[in-house]
Amino acid sequence: MNAMRELSVELGERSYPIFIGEGLLEQAGELFEKQGIGKKSPVLIVTDEHVAVRHLDKLVDVLQRSGYQTESAVVPPGETSKSLAVFEDLMTKALQAGLDRKSTIVALGGGVVGDLAGFVAASYMRGIKFVQVPTTILAHDSSVGGKVAVNHPQAKNIIGAFHQPELVLYDLNTLQTLPAREVSAGLSEVVKHGLIWDSEFVQWCDDHGDRLLALDPEALGYALYKGCTVKAAVVSRDERENDLRMILNLGHTIGHALEAVAGYNELLHGEAISIGMVGSARLAVELGAPQEVLTVTKRVLSRVGLPVRLPEHLDTDRIMEAMMHDKKFLEGTMIFIVPTAIGQVEINKSVSTELVRKIVEQLKQEAVQA
Amino acid sequence: MNAMRELSVELGERSYPIFIGEGLLEQAGELFEKQGIGKKSPVLIVTDEHVAVRHLDKLVDVLQRSGYQTESAVVPPGETSKSLAVFEDLMTKALQAGLDRKSTIVALGGGVVGDLAGFVAASYMRGIKFVQVPTTILAHDSSVGGKVAVNHPQAKNIIGAFHQPELVLYDLNTLQTLPAREVSAGLSEVVKHGLIWDSEFVQWCDDHGDRLLALDPEALGYALYKGCTVKAAVVSRDERENDLRMILNLGHTIGHALEAVAGYNELLHGEAISIGMVGSARLAVELGAPQEVLTVTKRVLSRVGLPVRLPEHLDTDRIMEAMMHDKKFLEGTMIFIVPTAIGQVEINKSVSTELVRKIVEQLKQEAVQA
Incomplete structure (x- = not known):
């Protein structure tokens, strides 16, 4: 295993680290804790059906072993999930899971999941914490910088926010199965x-x-x-x-x-x-x-x-x-x-x-x- | 006519003025201009059916005489308009009206209109300018402070943002017809x-x-x-x-x-x-x-x-x-x-x-x- 790389996005009080390395999913609990993700309030993991099969159980297991209460929401893969309808479903899920103002939403997946889950985090109770766990190479771009959004039937990314994550956790192992x-x-x-x-x-x-x-x-x-x-x-x-x-x-x-x-x-x-x-x-x-x-x-x-x-x-x-x-x-x-x-x-x-x-x-x- | 009162909400680069006085709707064009509301991009006025009857024509007229291109969207009165469905309709309207990143959304009405139109402004293209024109006494509260939101069927104000207006324009004459x-x-x-x-x-x-x-x-x-x-x-x-x-x-x-x-x-x-x-x-x-x-x-x-x-x-x-x-x-x-x-x-x-x-x-x- 190679060493973990770390860099920081400097944005004053909204600054955050990006961790890149092999096997980082296994360290998610410690890294979340280090970045101040609280354990008293439930965490909602948002992912898609493809990624869920490969990585969801592991992330849930690791976080729960570290003392986090987690709930999961799995959306269909692909751009069509970046809709206001799926956004509303996730809001319902967040309410049912009892997310409060100190809760965190974790985006486990590619750019679609990151954009969608990020806009839910930006809007739920006017903004709660958010973590990006990208599982594609392309998502190295979308997961950094805080641009989150869903699509309108007539325009891509037209409904959104700037909402920076608390951290980006990039496990290189999740990329090994990419076509x-x-x-x-x-x-x-x-x-x-x-x-x-x-x-x-x-x-x-x-x-x-x-x-x-x-x-x-x-x-x-x-x-x-x-x-x-x-x-x-x-x-x-x-x-x-x-x-x-x-x-x-x-x-x-x-x-x-x-x-x-x-x-x-x-x-x-x-x-x-x-x-x-x-x-x-x-x-x-x-x-x-x-x-x-x-x-x-x-x-x-x-x-x-x-x-x-x-x-x-x-x-x-x-x-x-x-x-x-x-x-x-x-x-x-x-x-x-x-x-x-x-x-x-x-x-x-x-x-x-x-x-x-x-x-x-x-x-x-x-x-x-x- | 009494003198116009002015005060400032101090929030660093997001600071903005509140103007309170009689007949301020007639001065909307100048006050908008003074606060840097641009004339090149269309302005969308959001109001409800009750307020539209009394004040919309005047505001449109005043702004157009000052050189603003305006479009209007009229929603049903009452709390039920603070929904994601009406939010999406307003996004469609904003797209059709050709609003761009330099456009402004004006909320003409009470708290419902302010919260709804404010969340549209907070989310359209990840945030455009926003002006509050409250027409109720209660809205002196909701129009100041930047809390905007719509309701989820299971919880009030759960989907929203903090989005400060560029100015609040409070025309006391609009209050004279309140029950x-x-x-x-x-x-x-x-x-x-x-x-x-x-x-x-x-x-x-x-x-x-x-x-x-x-x-x-x-x-x-x-x-x-x-x-x-x-x-x-x-x-x-x-x-x-x-x-x-x-x-x-x-x-x-x-x-x-x-x-x-x-x-x-x-x-x-x-x-x-x-x-x-x-x-x-x-x-x-x-x-x-x-x-x-x-x-x-x-x-x-x-x-x-x-x-x-x-x-x-x-x-x-x-x-x-x-x-x-x-x-x-x-x-x-x-x-x-x-x-x-x-x-x-x-x-x-x-x-x-x-x-x-x-x-x-x-x-x-x-x-x-x-």
């Missing part, structure tokens, strides 16, 4: 954190892509630690997304449009973002950045098994239209996060719609590397 | 603010009760100013109800139980709280406070037309049972806010259930003053 495609998709946001902030880490990903794909615990622990470090640094400087936090959207303007047009089955979020990041790199080169920005971006994404070319059958007009509906669109020009070098980006608020269309067309011809 | 019974019930929380914090103001209410009942604008403006001042002082010291803010619950432990047992039609909130405050004063005397605490409390509440005796037909066992379900109950003893003198209270965490039962019985025999 290969989800591993790569999760690494997309890891690489993104390098591309916006840390060129050395991008180089490291380039050198160690195969270890990551093989779920080597030491490599995975390091990569998640670095990814969380960047996310924490950005969030510490701009908790409520007034300016800097926007750089976390690298690749997301094109990516969200691709998800919407392709349907959520053809492209996973991480895959769409990967293509979007190649688009941003192309845009960067068009705007004067060195060619290396594009070649390195493509190479490192390919290394971790991610697509860099836009599927040709996706209609450019529909992609452009989907982008127009995106929040980042503003009167004729578009807001883009654009790399200036590897590990550096800027917020460009006046990218012309025509240039974006050209990039989308180019992305369909992108050379795929071996 | 007499609601005037008295609203004054209950005004008197409460005196009883917990300011003995001179209690004396003033005692001296000027008839002017308040006659809705004399100068007296009403002063009383609301004083009530809001106390509320603001308490909230500034304890925004999230960790300790001090609990003193605002004077009379509420018994009061909530009476509301639950009597049904929400027999006793208005303010009436139930009035009887609860007499109960707290009785409790205080039992615990050693001077007799004057009881006599003055009863006298001032009577002066503003409020009941001081508990209706005999309400069953003591059921009242006790309702109190046990209250959040303020803890293992055999109860938490009560207890006066130590007029204008001073303490938080007593070990009041015996037996003593409370005795007080409830005594409240049924309370002598009513002329």
Whole structure:
């Protein structure tokens, strides 16, 4: 077993630690206690049916042995659980379980469970404590930073809050059963954190892509630690997304449009973002950045098994239209996060719609590397 | 016309002003602008059917003349609108109206509208700006302090947030059409603010009760100013109800139980709280406070037309049972806010259930003053 890594999200009195390591579920009781999660009031664990089968019994057992009273709520897997209807069911469950103002809600699962359980914690009795126990690589992103939400039938993540957890507990062992495609998709946001902030880490990903794909615990622990470090640094400087936090959207303007047009089955979020990041790199080169920005971006994404070319059958007009509906669109020009070098980006608020269309067309011809 | 009164709720970067005066609706445009409510993004006014008839057209007209784009949403009057279903309808309305992150939601109405619209503002896109335009006396209490919520079928106010408004705009003219019974019930929380914090103001209410009942604008403006001042002082010291803010619950432990047992039609909130405050004063005397605490409390509440005796037909066992379900109950003893003198209270965490039962019985025999 490798050593546990720890880092802190610095937000004044709302600061909290992230623990990353193998076998951390077994230490949940001690770590909860260390972070001041009380034992007098019941704890509600929220998870989904897939994760429940693998990890729920263990977490319940560990917490109960440490003296916690736990209740569990298991929701169906997938994005459809991020609804106000499931939110209300969880409120009922919280009431029935006797949760009070000193209770804690634990999100055991991926991003859907974290967003949903987090918004329940943000709203129950106007806000109670909350712990993130992510079980996917992708959730290294959503579990840090306090953004929680459910969907409205007409818009994703439109009903939510900023509610920071008390701690994030990342057990690398829970990642060992992830399907290969989800591993790569999760690494997309890891690489993104390098591309916006840390060129050395991008180089490291380039050198160690195969270890990551093989779920080597030491490599995975390091990569998640670095990814969380960047996310924490950005969030510490701009908790409520007034300016800097926007750089976390690298690749997301094109990516969200691709998800919407392709349907959520053809492209996973991480895959769409990967293509979007190649688009941003192309845009960067068009705007004067060195060619290396594009070649390195493509190479490192390919290394971790991610697509860099836009599927040709996706209609450019529909992609452009989907982008127009995106929040980042503003009167004729578009807001883009654009790399200036590897590990550096800027917020460009006046990218012309025509240039974006050209990039989308180019992305369909992108050379795929071996 | 009397001068406008202004006071500030001091909460660091979340500080905001309360404006109280006659004809302030006509000045809404300027006051919004002064507080930084932007004109580029649409404003959504939320109100109920009763208030809409009287004041909506004027507010819309004034804001549009100042250059604001407004949309309106009218909900049914009454507590049943504080539901997740109406909350979701308002989210749909906000989306359709094109509200963005710089938009503002205006609550025009009493406590129900303020709580509901406030929770929509707290959650839409994880929180947008919010303005309170209270149109009842009771709402002087709920519109200050940032507590917003909707009800769960099994519990009041259980789903909510702390979300401070940008400003509170209190037009005394909107109060002139209130029915007499609601005037008295609203004054209950005004008197409460005196009883917990300011003995001179209690004396003033005692001296000027008839002017308040006659809705004399100068007296009403002063009383609301004083009530809001106390509320603001308490909230500034304890925004999230960790300790001090609990003193605002004077009379509420018994009061909530009476509301639950009597049904929400027999006793208005303010009436139930009035009887609860007499109960707290009785409790205080039992615990050693001077007799004057009881006599003055009863006298001032009577002066503003409020009941001081508990209706005999309400069953003591059921009242006790309702109190046990209250959040303020803890293992055999109860938490009560207890006066130590007029204008001073303490938080007593070990009041015996037996003593409370005795007080409830005594409240049924309370002598009513002329």
